[in-house]
Amino acid sequence: MSTETGGPAFPVSDEQSSNGISATPGMTLRDYFAAHALAGVVVRRWEDDNGNMPSNVMELWAAAAYGVADAMLKAREPQP
Numbered sequence: 594m595s596t597e598t599g600g601p602a603f604p605v606s607d608e609q610s611s612n613g614i615s616a617t618p619g620m621t622l623r624d625y626f627a628a629h630a631l632a633g634v635v636v637r638r639w640e641d642d643n644g645n646m647p648s649n650v651m652e653l654w655a656a657a658a659y660g661v662a663d664a665m666l667k668a669r670e671p672q673p
Contacts, residue, residue: 597623599621622666630662
């Protein structure tokens, strides 16, 4: 398992592969966490006092969602 990505979000064992076709690993756990965090990120108020959105708002959303995902992966690490 990659500590950077958390490994696959929905791993499939060789026994679960069908017709001899291996399953692809699909999205990482980090991507899965970020996708779910994004729902909370986009509802946050991003406008300035004049109601204007930053021109890079989508990049800000992505960075915030992956920041939450990284924190979630860190929280899963064994605590000393």
